[in-house]
Structure formats: structure tokens, C-alpha cells
Amino acid sequence: MPPKRPVPASGIETTKNGERIIPASVRADGSLRPERRVKQGYSPAEDVAAYKNEKEESFSSHQYGHKDYVPPGLAKPTDTEDKKKRRRPKKKGEGGEEGEQLTSTEIATTNVEGVGQEDPEKKARALRKKIRQATELKERAAKGDKLEASQLAKIGMLETFEKELKELNIDDESL
Numbered sequence: 001m002p003p004k005r006p007v008p009a010s011g012i013e014t015t016k017n018g019e020r021i022i023p024a025s026v027r028a029d030g031s032l033r034p035e036r037r038v039k040q041g042y043s044p045a046e047d048v049a050a051y052k053n054e055k056e057e058s059f060s061s062h063q064y065g066h067k068d069y070v071p072p073g074l075a076k077p078t079d080t081e082d083k084k085k086r087r088r089p090k091k092k093g094e095g096g097e098e099g100e101q102l103t104s105t106e107i108a109t110t111n112v113e114g115v116g117q118e119d120p121e122k123k124a125r126a127l128r129k130k131i132r133q134a135t136e137l138k139e140r141a142a143k144g145d146k147l148e149a150s151q152l153a154k155i156g157m158l159e160t161f162e163k164e165l166k167e168l169n170i171d172d173e174s175l
Helices: 053-059 079-087 104-113 120-143 149-154 160-169
Strands: 020-022 035-038
Touching: 079 120, 120 149, 120 160
Parallel strands: none
Antiparallel strands: 020 035
16 A cells, blocks of 8 residues: 555645645535645645744744843853952942941032042032022921922031032133
């Protein structure tokens, strides 16, 4: 007995003489559907293999996407990363000690240091702006407006700002 060829999804069969046909079948209502010939070279949509992108397949088949992907917490740090972590000094705000409290002068210097640190004119301009804002807040407080804690802290820093501006020794006409 000759081996049977697999029947494709469309149901098209090849006869012994090489013709391709759709065999006769019975409809749901009981009537007969006649046998039909299929033209040479025709391949129905259900027999055409769908295009598969290899990259997409690898992403969909793995939990985190690509097969080479390693989640951030699972990878061991390299030697250079370890050295970088050890060498980085702690900043004043870090450390987690509750006993450390910055004084108002330290807060003022940390606030102003980052702004125009390399350019004294920029630093002076930033200080003048802070002085102006603090005096406006002081006037508002005198009128009876309610101020937040940060606004009250800025009023408390007014003298420090003025002192730092005097230390810069930049005359007002330059700006």
C-alpha cells in the first residue's frame, strides 16, 4: 500500500495522474457539492505558511523578551562597577543619620553653591533674587498672610544671603 500524502488544510488532493482537485462533499443540508478541478500553481490562503520573524519569535518565547536579556537585579556587577560604587563619597544629605541637622548658614551655602558657582556674577544675581524674594515674603508676613515653613526659612536666611552678597564684592552697576 502506497504511503498516504498529508491532506492540506484547504482539502485539495492530487490524483494519480497529477491533477489537483477539491473532492466532492456533502453540504450541511444534505445536498452534494461536486468535485472541482484546481488550476496549476494555485495555492489557497489556508495552505500558505505565515511569515515568521525570527527576532519576534525569540522575544515572544522568552519571559523577559530577548533570550540574552538579564533583569537588572540578577546580573553580577563587573569589577569596574564595584570600584565606582566604593569610591563615590557620600554627600552631606546622605548617610541616614537622624542626629545630623544642617544649620541655616550651611543650608544657605549649599543652596547658593550650585547656582553659578564658577561665575561670581551669576552667583550675585542668584543671591539678589533670593534677597528680593525673602523681603517680599517678609512684607507678606507683616501684612498677616500665612506662610509655609519653607517660606519662613527663606525669611530667616535673609541676613545670610546679604552677608554672602557683600563677600562677593560685586558692585550693583555691573549688572
